[in-house]
Amino acid sequence: xxxxxxxxxxxALGDPLRxxxxxxxxxxxxxxxxxxxxxxxRQTNLSNHLRVLREAGVVETEPCGRFTYYRLRPEALAGLAxxxxxxxxxxxxxxxxxxxxxxx
Amino acid sequence: xxxxxxxxxxxALGDPLRxxxxxxxxxxxxxxxxxxxxxxxRQTNLSNHLRVLREAGVVETEPCGRFTYYRLRPEALAGLAxxxxxxxxxxxxxxxxxxxxxxx
DNA sequence: GACTGACATCAGCATGGGCTGATATTGTCA
DNA sequence: TGACAATATCAGCCCATGCTGATGTCAGTC
Numbered sequence: 373x374x375x376x377x378x379x380x381x382x383x384a385l386g387d388p389l390r391x392x393x394x395x396x397x398x399x400x401x402x403x404x405x406x407x408x409x410x411x412x413x414r415q416t417n418l419s420n421h422l423r424v425l426r427e428a429g430v431v432e433t434e435p436c437g438r439f440t441y442y443r444l445r446p447e448a449l450a451g452l453a454x455x456x457x458x459x460x461x462x463x464x465x466x467x468x469x470x471x472x473x474x475x476x
Numbered sequence: 477x478x479x480x481x482x483x484x485x486x487x488a489l490g491d492p493l494r495x496x497x498x499x500x501x502x503x504x505x506x507x508x509x510x511x512x513x514x515x516x517x518r519q520t521n522l523s524n525h526l527r528v529l530r531e532a533g534v535v536e537t538e539p540c541g542r543f544t545y546y547r548l549r550p551e552a553l554a555g556l557a558x559x560x561x562x563x564x565x566x567x568x569x570x571x572x573x574x575x576x577x578x579x580x
Numbered sequence: 581g582a583c584t585g586a587c588a589t590c591a592g593c594a595t596g597g598g599c600t601g602a603t604a605t606t607g608t609c610a
Numbered sequence: 611t612g613a614c615a616a617t618a619t620c621a622g623c624c625c626a627t628g629c630t631g632a633t634g635t636c637a638g639t640c
Contacts, residue, residue, distance in 0.1 A: 376499065379492045386490030387598085388483045395480065398566040401576035404617060417599055419618055424597095438607040438616050439579045446571065449564035453557045460553035462502040467547060472505035475543045491628085508587060521629055523588060542586050542637045582640085589634070596627080604619070610612090 377455040381448065384428035389413060390421050394444065397431060403439040481559040485552065488532035493517060494525050498548065501535060507543040 385391055389411065396402060396410055407418055422442060425431045430448050434441040465471075489495055493515065500506060500514055511522055526546060529535045534552050538545040569575075 377489075377495060379490065379495050382486065382490040382495065385481075386483065386486040389598090391481060391483050391486065394563065397570075398563045399570060399575075401570060401574075403577075403579060405580055405615095406577055414600070415617075416601080416619090420598075423618080435607090436579060440617065441576060443571065443576075444563075444567035446564045446567040449560045449567060453560035453564055455557075456553045456560065457557035459498065459502045459548075460550045460557055463548035463550040463553060466501075466503060466505060467550065470505075471503075472545060472547075473507075473510055475507060475540060476509055493628090509585095518630070519587075520589090520631080524628075527588080539637095544587065584637100584639080586637085587635085590632085591630100593630085594628090596625105598623105598625085600621100600623085602620085604617100606615100606617080608613100608615080610614100 377452065377459070381428050381430070381452065384424050384430055385452075387421070387424075389417075390425055393418075393421060393425065393442075394430065394449075397442055397444045401434075401441050401443045403436070403441050405439065407442070481556065481563070485532050485534070485556060488528050488534055489556075491525070491528075493521075494529055497522075497525060497529065497546075498534065498553075501546055501548045505538075505545050505547045507540070507545050509543065511546070 385394065392411055393407060396407065402410070404415065404418060404422065407413075407422075408415055411418065413421075422431065425442075426433065428448075429445060431442050432445055434443060489498065496515055497511060500511065506514070508519065508522060508526070511517075511526075512519055515522065517525075526535065529546075530537065532552075533549060535546050536549055538547060
């Protein structure tokens with residue numbers, strides 16, 4: 373089964389701060405206040421990045437009083453891992469067989 | 477062992493045309509002329525994208541007369557797959573244990 | 581050597597998107 | 611209800627980057 377990699381998901385994860393957020397959330401569910409403390413980013417900036425991650429399906433929110441917890445959605449990352457794993461496997465086979473299209 | 481995901485590599489792959497190039501190259505080693513025909517992009521544009529992919533370590537080149545073959549480097553994609561696989565695994569465990577930092 | 585074709589590089593333009601300050605919204609507590 | 615704290619939204623600035631036309635470079639062919 374071939375999974376294609378989602379460009380929007382890649383774009384969402386192709387930013388240093390967002391990738392930092394994701395690695396933090398992989399270990400612990402956190403709310404914005406924690407993320408501000410951990411990353412040193414401004415609240416507005418962080419809120420924007422979290423919106424991007426939310427819209428890309430990378431994270432989901434859980435309100436807790438006046439706080440908002442952010443939690444990773446493992447399926448999104450697992451899907452990426454699978455997609456790139458299949459591409460890597462294909463590329464390995466292509467290279468092993470030296471499969472190349474002839475010069476025109 | 478924990479692999480961190482390379483932001484530059486992600487940025488390189490977070491573009492629709494570049495991702496298209498990568499999926500094409502996974503199946504077949506091609507030269508620029510083929511990629512122009514497959515994608516419909518201009519030569520200059522394609523050349524720029526290929527430079528980004530080359531500098532990110534995603535592809536490598538093999539000159540063949542006046543043509544230049546582009547070949548994927550499976551290690552790059554495999555590393556990404558592994559990194560995201562580990563992050564997904566971590567996230568699953570975090571979610572399963574409901575591991576969250578207390579509201580401050 | 582002149583020419584052609586494949587590819588890279590350069591300069592310029594235009595859009596996207598990241599960062600910020602200001603403001604709105606929502607929930608909690610006194 | 612009034613005050614405050616946590617978060618989202620908005621408008622604007624600015625830089626990174628994608629696209630393009632023009633040009634440079636190198637290899638093969640006549």
